[in-house]
Amino acid sequence: MxxxxxxxxxxxxxxxxxxxxxxxxxxxxxxNKTTFNALVRADFSYRTTSFQNPYNQNNMPFQDVDVPRQAYVPPALSTGLVNNALGVLGLPGLNIAQPLDWNVPIPGFSDTVKRSDFIPQNDTEYNYNTLRFTGEMDTKFTQNLRLNIRLRGIYDPEMYDLFDANDVSGLQGGIKGGGGDRYADTGKANLFEAKGRNGRNLNPLEIAGRNYMIDLPTFIVNYKTGPFDFRFGNQQIAWGQAIFFRTFDVANGLDYRRHLVIDRAIEEYEDERVSKIALRGTMQVTDTMIADGFVGKFQPDIVGNPNTPFNVVPAQFYRPLDNYYTGNYDTKIDYGIRMKADYGNWGYQAMAVRRYNPLGVFHWTESGINDGLYGGLLGNIVESAYALKLPNCGALYNPSTCRMYGSVGEALSHTPLTIAPAGVYSAKEWFSSAAGVRLDGFDMVNTIIKEYPALQDVFASEVQDPEQTAHLLNTFFLGAGGSIRGNVARDYYRENVFGVGGTYVTSADPSSFLDSIILNLEVQYTPQRAYTRPDLSSNPIKSDEFIFTAVAEKWYRYTQAFPAAYLVFQYQHRTDSDLVGLNLRGYGGNARNQEYRPSDGLGSADYFVFAGFQPTPNRKFIFEWAFLLDAEGGLLAQPNVRWNPGNDISVDLFYNYVDAGAWGSGRSTLQRAFDYADEVALRFTYTL
Incomplete structure (x- = not known):
């Protein structure tokens, strides 16, 4: 284009x-006033271990394990209704003497399930493979006015076997659409498209298909006059320069679709920031003071689609329905200002930003998908019992004897649960998947039941402990005839972000390592920031968050034979969220050891970074490194060798080593989310 x-x-x-x-x-x-430059790039990464993404269909918890399931009599299903339903089906009635509390098994209704008996298997050797073109045009109309446009095109040749929903179309009616645009769920895994609930692109300046995308990360008109510099158009506003950390860098969201957060770390989010249409103005107030402000259209973070290589949302759930358009967030404005000043060896800065948090809050939502049960005899009993309930009871409604809808399928369409294959097949899988994404499998069930009365209408009732929860879940899975898929949505909340920072440049003997170290301290404070709850309630967690970041960076020449090396040490303390902005309350779950509920979470999180690079004397090679350490025991190590053979070619060879439990259990670390991603990566770049 x-x-x-x-x-x-x-x-x-x-x-x-x-x-x-x-x-x-x-x-x-x-x-004559226009310049063009472009590059083509190929990125490949090869998996070096047997581990695969545990959030995708081929590597789910208990994927190749036989798991027993037993159905229980729902407490909300009165004995009379049960026996009437059995009588309709010509079966003998039940004589239930004890009170119902998800503790009475239904004889003959049990089985053993293994996901791999239903879900086609694949073994993905490659994690990431893309071909990219980036072109930039800069036109200088006058001394003060210029136009800058940057185009990015990415194509994925799909050197991996992606899950295709059509392969399970013969099970439980297939993976169905409804309730919103299900573009990422009902066909082959979608690598690039990112749409709202109504089917519109989240990024208005992007054209994307299943395996390609074209966008304009930069499209700005720049006008300078005197001390003023104005930029209007689609742009990134990079207020932070830290590796992995974002304290002042709050103007833009992040795009996680391509290589998550494990691309070349030294690039400092250059490829991940989501551009926004904005007016940015910078003013040189004095020789030592700058004022920088922006007003821009809110743009959210973009998360990967289900069953893509770096997906981080369990694919047993539908892709979150994004309310960016239906909630009118596309009309919302972010704005902020930052002041920077220098005084000798000292520097100061402060910011105030009013924005919508681009990560948003995820919560249960109605599926809008009307489909009944496929559970054979048990499913027929439930649907018959439901039909025997009295319709339209009004003020006299009782879920044991009355119903609000015409069928079980219609009732389920008003809940977050959908009968479909490739969902959750057992209670063990439910608890394990929830713990893997820092959710509380026990509270999640009670929250659905409390917030969606239609679920009580189909005989669900609140549970008192994980054992009862397991009984309820397995009963529903058996009645569904296999698995059940979950439905969540994303909304966004406005927040005020404040920041202060100080910089000091050390002075010592010029030959000393202690000379010219740039020390930087940044503090962010956000009152009443909204977070996703571990139970996926529509009522988010709200709490005041502080983020403290300390950075020391230096150029240091070890010997006159080599150019100076760049070294940076970073530390960050966060009081309420992890490095990507998820609340710490859900940390600690591990259902594989039958610890069905997460611990009380973490009271805070601490991260350390050591990174830098060292060129060789002729700069033909540059050795880079970046280490991200979670104080709870997680490690991401990324050594890189960049080769510059000449002729406008550069080659990067780097390795991502990820260990969620370098020490400790590994259950409470950031790296747990991508512990599978050990890979060797190769990047080839040619500048045109």
Missing amino acids: VTAVFAAFACSAPAHAQEGGDTDGFLSSLW
């Missing part, structure tokens, strides 16, 4: 000017 425009302009502009006989006219003058 824009590439073609660039090419056509490049080829035709001089000729057009010559045809008109005015080589010194407007077009030729404009051409």
Whole structure:
């Protein structure tokens, strides 16, 4: 699209000017003031261990394990209704003497389930493979006015076997649509599209298909006059320069679709920031003071789709329905200001930003999918019992004897649960998957039942402990005829973010390592920040958060034979959330050891970074490294060798080593979310 425009302009502009006989006219003058540059890049990463993404269909918890399931009599299902339903089906009635509390098994209704008997298997060797073109055009109309456009095109040749929902279309009616655009769930895994509930692109300046995307990360008009610098258009506003950390860098969200957060770390989120349409103005107030402010259209974080290599949302759930448009968040504005000043060896900065948190809050939502049960005899009993309840009881409604809807399927369409294959198949899988994404499998069930009365209408009732929860869940899975899929949505909350920071440059003997170290301290404070609850309630956690970041960086020349090395040490303390903004309350769950509920979570999180690079004397090679350490025991290590053979070619070879439990249990670390991602990565870049 824009590439073609660039090419056509490049080829035709001089000729057009010559045809008109005015080589010194407007077009030729404009051409002489325009520069073009571009690069092509190929990225590949190869998995070096047997571990695969545990949030995708081929590697779910208990994927290849036989798990027993037993059905129990629902307490909300009165004995009379049970016996009436059995009588309709010509079966003998039950004589239940003890009170019902998800403790009475239904004889003959049990089985053993293994997910791999239903879900096609694959073994993904590659984690990441893309081909990329980036082109940039800069036109300087006058001394004060210029236009800058950057186009990015990415294509994934799909050198991996992706899950296809069509492969399970013959089970439980297949993975169905409804309740919103289900573009990422009902066909082959979708690598790039990112849409709201209504089917519109979350990024308005992006064209994307299942395995390609084209966007304009930069499209700005820049005007400078005197001490003022104004930039209007689609842009990144990078107020922070830390590796892995974002304290002042709050203007833009992040795009996790491509290589999550384990791309080349030294790039400092250059490829991950989500551009926004904004007006940014910078003013040189004095020789030592700058004021920098912006007003821009709110743009959310973009998370990966189910069954893509770096997906972080369990694929037994539908992709979260994004309310960006249906909630009118696309009309919301973010704005903020930052002041920076220098005084000798000291520097100061402060910011105030009013924004919508781009990560948002995830919560249960109605599925909008009307489908009944596929559980054979047990499913027929439940549907018959439901049909025997009295319709339209009004004020006299009682879930044991009355019903609000015409069928079980209609009732379920008003709950977050959908009868479909490739969902959750057992209580053990439910608890384990929940713990893996820092959710509380026990509270999740009670929250659905309390917040969605339609679930009580189909005989669900609150549970008192994990054992009862397991009985309820397995009963529902058996009645469903296999598995049940969950439905969640994302909403966004406004917040005020304040920050202060100070910088000091040390002075010592010029030959000393202690000379010219840049020390930087940044503090962020956000009152009443909204977070996703571990039970996925629609009522988010709200708490005041403090983030403290300390950075020491230095250029140091070990020997005159080598250029100076760049070294940076970082530390960050967070009081309420982890490095990507998820609340710490859900940390600590481990259902594989029958610890069905997470601990009380973490009271705070601490992270350390050591990174840098060292060029060789001829700069043909650059050795880079980046280490991210979670104080709870997680490690991400990324050594990199960059080779510059000449002829505008560069080659990066780096390794991502991830260990969620370098020490400790590994249950309460950031790295737990991508512990599977040990890989060797190769990047080839050619600058045109």
